[in-house]
Amino acid sequence: MVMLLLLSAPLAGALFLGFTGNRRWAPEVNVIVSAATFVAAIWLTGFTLTMGPVLFLGQQFFVDSFNVFLVALTAFVGFTTALFSRAYMRVEVQHARIGGGRLRLYHGLYQLFIFTMLLALTTNNLGILWVALEGAMLATVLLVSLYRTPGGIEAAWKYFILCGVGITLALFGTVLLYFAASKLLGSEGTNALLWTRLEQVRGQLDARVLSLAFVFLLVGYGTKVGLVPLHHWLPDAHAEGPAPVSAVLSGLLLNVALYAVVRCKILVAGAMHSGLAGNLMMGFGMLTMTLAAFLLWRQKDIKRLFAYSSVEHMGIATFAFGMGGPVANFAALLHMTVHSLTKSSLFFTAGQAAQWAGTQVMEKIRGLLKLNPSVGWALMLGTLAILGMPPFGVFTSEFLIVITAMRDHPWATPFLLLTFVVAFGAIFFRVQAIVFGETPQPQLPRGSRLVTVFAQLALVLMLGLYIPPHLAQWYRDAAQLIG
């Protein structure tokens, strides 16, 4: 029931807004639908709090400690983004960067995207998971090219082709998985791809097939996560799309893709009693974070900068999942949470700043603090949070990751710290210049539309100082599950 509500709300919203999305009140409807989704997610969360892991609709959907908080997080970020985009897209229309038709497209696809995210998270069927992720790509590819600028088109095309190829490889991996499973679970019916069933029998799955399958799945979903060297679509897509889209791409899509990878990793690691999957993920994570950290030094476009920072953080999380073990997984889950909260808020503020400055080129954005103090502080604090400055939550997760790495893989710790410091130097240098200093523009009215940003940063701050027991319990269970 609640599951139906959770999924149907955005789907219905998508259909409705697909036709009426250009009306004057459409943004409000968008917000309302997202709010409804969020409420449903909360309800679902409460449900699992009381019932524990549950299956819905004949095993087709299920919620366990691993995805429950991701569902809540997705719904929440979806909601805040809708709030932000309400004002933001209005201004875009005023600036005549998009017309009514494309506003309709935007609203419809936005809800569709949220739907696919939630579907991917809650489905019990790895095939449906694949379908949902493909759908998410299809929904966002048009959002990325919403402005129809040459850059937008190019970014969308690359996004489409690279992720399309990737996702196809992932499907091949799924086929192999199915092939391995169907020998145990029988190919009749659809339960051979049911995660819950697979997870029970993962011990007996054929190691050889699964190792092949994992390679395809990793390369496939890894493209979506943005692992180096499969990441090339990511900065382009983030930089060229509207700010809300960049926010949900970074805040939600990457998380869900990583979620898919981890789900597969659980099976593979269970099946083949070697650290293959873990090592692969660690290798990719390490490569990703290091390269991204250095690439940060070359950025001129503010959204591109934060896109690369997302790549770096995904690398960190992947690395942590690769290490495995209760502490590392705990840290990685925490990292996913705080990253999506912080990064989405960063894209809000960055988008706001870029909208005011009329450009995304960082040399041209200056004196934000003078322009509008609340936005300036939001950007500054968000940046410090994402750079792992205490007392924000990112610091906690990175602290845990570093000490675990120190225990299990001492060789990795220098790289980790190098990454942190290099990324810090690169990002902070630019953001400081943006926030501080003088600006020719006149000061804007104090009233800011960034309540959501501060709410998210407050959450991140809280996660740094105090993790609610339920959340901690979920993290622990999930960490246990991931192993």
Added chain:
Amino acid sequence: MASLPLELINTCAALLLLLSFAMLSQRRVLTQVDLYAAQGLVLSVSIFITAWSTHQLHLYFSCGLTLLLKVLVLPLILRRLIHRLDANWETETLLNMPSVLLIGLLLVMFAFVLAQPISELATTLTHGTLGIALAVVMLAFLMMITRRKAVSQVVGFLAMENGLLFAAASTTYGMPMAVELGVGLDVLVGMIILGIFLFHIREQFESLDLSHLESLKED
């Protein structure tokens, strides 16, 4: 079951591989689309044979789906696109043709080696064809890499899908129904969106040459 269907299926597999090579070496885009349609046909035939020989209902269904999508709808869309964009000629590939084919050959061998041990495990009759399916996927991938035009990249993309379906059909008698439907839907939608994009690219860059899409980069 008789060895006849098996031989038939293996023939189909061989045909698929042949068609992939043909696509890889083909310069004219329209011909590529025709080859793609042919591939779809062979694929549906092989699925049909499998269904017929193993009496699996949902395989008939997926056979029909394949026929509908890959033989009729998609090629139709593609042809119309190409006519509207008059993109029916391909410049040189990035690599010269013989070397591309040589690489393709190596890939096929690699795919066979890779698939060998797995198809041992398969309980299905048609397990031997997994290697071919993998080879088809890889050849399609290679084609996407080597082509300069947007359209032929699309065709390569779709060809990959074919290889995939073939793998599914041959190793596990197809995927679960829901998944098949989803995949079909996605491919269709994807195709449509790609079509839209081709037009956008067209109107932005007055050409479908991918060399125009190289402005976003780290300099």
Added chain:
Amino acid sequence: MTGTHTELLGAVAIGGGWLAIGVLGLLRSHSTGWVGRALFPFGSLLGIALAAVGIIALAHGVETLILPIGLPELPFHLRLDALSAVFLVLLGATAAGVSIFAAGYFRPGEGTAPGLLGLQYHVFLASMLFVVLADDALSFMMAWESMALSSYFLVTSQHRLPEIRKAGYLYLLIAHLGAAAIVLSFGVMQGGSWQFTFEALRAAQLTPAWASMVFFLALFGFGAKAGIVPLHVWLPEAHPAAPSPVSALMSGVMLEIAVYGLLRVNLDLLQVQVWWWGLVTLGLGLLTALYGVLFAAVQTDMKRLLAYSSIENIGIIFIGLGLTLIFRSFHMPAFAALALAATLYHCLNHAFAKSLLFLGTGSVLHATGERNLGRLGGLIHRMPWVAWLALVGTLAIAGIPPFNGFVSEWLLLQSFLFTPFIPREFVNMLLPLGASGLTLAAALAAYLMVKFYGIVFLGQPREAKLAQSHDCGRLERLGLLWLASACVLLGIFPAQTLALIGQVGEELLGATTAPPLWHGLLFAPISPERAAYSPALFLLGIAVFVGLTMLIVRIAYHGRIRRAAPWVCGGFPLTPRMQDTSEGFSQPIRQIFEPFFRMRRELPSPFDAAPHYRVQIEDRIWHWLYVPVVVSVQWIARAAGMIQRGRISTYLLYSFVTLLVLLIWVL
């Protein structure tokens, strides 16, 4: 858990109070009256309370407390022992003076809004408080980084100026680097127990190799914050950039907090001891002290000059720390206790004296709007309060008896005199090398301080506008007075102070210095025969002799005193341009220690109509160490950018090759 929690709870409450004050400041964040006149004085009262708490805690035992926040596995642990108590006193007493000064200091319309400034300021204080109290790695790092962050915002409060932005960036970057090293050192320190409370770290068993790694990481991390060479580059940039009360806190307290961290790690947490650690620390200390004082002597900006002098003092503190470690590793607890006492004593001295001087420069800055020594002078007539109170700080920093600076140097030299007893050849040769370096640094500090005081406060005003400069306000006087009297008291009653500080040695080394004799008039930490110094008598003697002389002169010779213009070899009048400039004053240093500096001179030609002389001095280390690092990072970034040339076929190829490689790998 020993003892009741009264003191610890008191300290925590004070920290909370500071935070509360900071938040209250936001209520009317643009009213200087509310934030300055109302909140800051209250904050300084809390500071006094904190100092009192520290002194009480020194008398009592260890207290621990666990806060209900933090990670589920690792809530925040707090602990109050003698070492923390000493630094609580340091923090509280200094903060009291600085806050009351700041209450009068902040004027409307300067950079950040006063309310925000007040928030950052009090968060800074509170975070330093919690650094000292923290009893597990996580909460320590939290407080540590909050300290860095809040001080960063304070430094950049005038962020409209590009050089201040640069300073802030450099500061936070190096602070981050240091923090990373500290985290790493904690990670190594736990030695396999994976518990991060300090008890667990104490209990951990480490091989000397790993322990040395911990030592070096901690030295790097805390040294970066304390500003030891070659990690000092941020300090002379950041400290002057901040508003003067903040510079006072950063130089006077934050650097000492870094020293606290090092003491905590080396004397408390690390159970293993390796003898050469002390040598390394001492060597770095010597280098830092000399480097700092030499660069301070050639500065022309008064706040930069003080910042470099802070580097020198940190060097001296590190020398003391090194001696402590050496003695401890050779199991000479009594001597180690003496060196430790000297170290802590110097921390206190530097805290009070340096913040006093920074506040003084703040007043000068307000009165004249000038930081450049070349444009100051003669202020003793215009602002007598500041001048005379700054004189106290000057003498203290210069290590002149009977002021406090001398006491710690005396103690340090005394403990140097025991190095010959070290049962290891060459180590016992420390006396000639170490002590001579120390004395050279101290003597140069005197030179430096004469330059500072003489050029700022004495002589004639070098600019006409200085005639309008006014003395500082009442609250500012109060702050200066508080710190100056702290300097004097620490100078005159070393025995009593040492009796308190001695607790630390008692706790960490199991040995303490000799009790004071003659109701504390005589200060003989080892034995009166061995060495004795009685500042009280000393001061008494001076006073008596001065009094007697004056009396006799007044009685015997009552010649009049005539005021006249000074004689300047001829008719033309005395102009300010005739006096020595700051560049001129530092010329001997530049000449003698030329190799240290990277100088760019512009000398006028003999036929120059309008001769113009300019000398610019730069830090060699910057060009040797930092520039190459930056360059290499840029280079790697460019190389990494090469993989991303925008062509989609290439990207596909990447994916394809990745796939093939992985397939081959799992095959």
Added chain:
Amino acid sequence: MGAVTLTAVLAQAAATVMAVLVAPLLLGWVNQCRAWLQNRSGPGILRPYRQIRKLFHKDAVIASNASPLFRLVPYVEFASMALAAAIIPTLWTGLPFAIAADTIALVGLFAMARLFLALAAMDIGTAFGSIGARREMLIGFLAEPALLMVFFTTSLIARSTSLPTIADGFAHQPFALFPSLAFASVAFVMVLLAENTRIPVDNPATHLELTMIHEATVLEYSARHLALIDWSAALKLFNYVCIGLALFLPWGLAESPANPAGLLLAAPALVLKLAVAGAGLALIETLNAKMRLFRAPEFLATAFLLAMLGLLVRLLLGS
């Protein structure tokens, strides 16, 4: 170290006053010897007294922009030198007041005097004043470490930093030859020359702008202030000489004023030693020429080196 009794304190006071009164005599003696060595008849050894008396009777002229600090400094100078005199054993070592400051504090005391003098010199803001202050401090920071090294050598031998205790030890232990002390003594003499503005570092007689060091700092003083400054300079010389005697020729020093016999021996010994030392100073000053200012660092560096050698010898050979 003597017991703190009333007699001891009185005797101490007497000794201090004696030192203060005798100091100019030593200065006069040195100048007289110099004159003789240069075949001049010389002003007579009481010349400094007459000078001081004359200055005291004059009316003081003070620069119009002089601060209170400027007027305070002469007294501080005088007081600090007098305090030093109270710590340095001249006739006997049982000085109860010596606990106020050991050798390290003594160096600090001299540093204080120098620093105040430099500040006073900068107070008026004339060219000479600040140049003098600069040079004074330059000499200071070069001489101080050397002096401390000398003290350290002796402290190592005597296992104490308290000057009377050291002297006591040297005076009353069985005679032993310490090569380290030889180095130390040479270094000390060089420091003495530099600190007391003697040739070859400085020339007390000159007022040549480019060369003078000490004189430049006191140019602005007149009358009683100048008298106090001169007097404290003489006292400083006396103190240094007495330190040297106590460290390197302590023989004849009495333990305490309690036994007259000791004093009977000590007093003539002191006079003799002072006379010899003064003559020696005069000889050095005559044989050397004033060196350029920037030779002074080399000169003092040599002193520093010698002192350090002494220390090393002490540490290596234990002698």
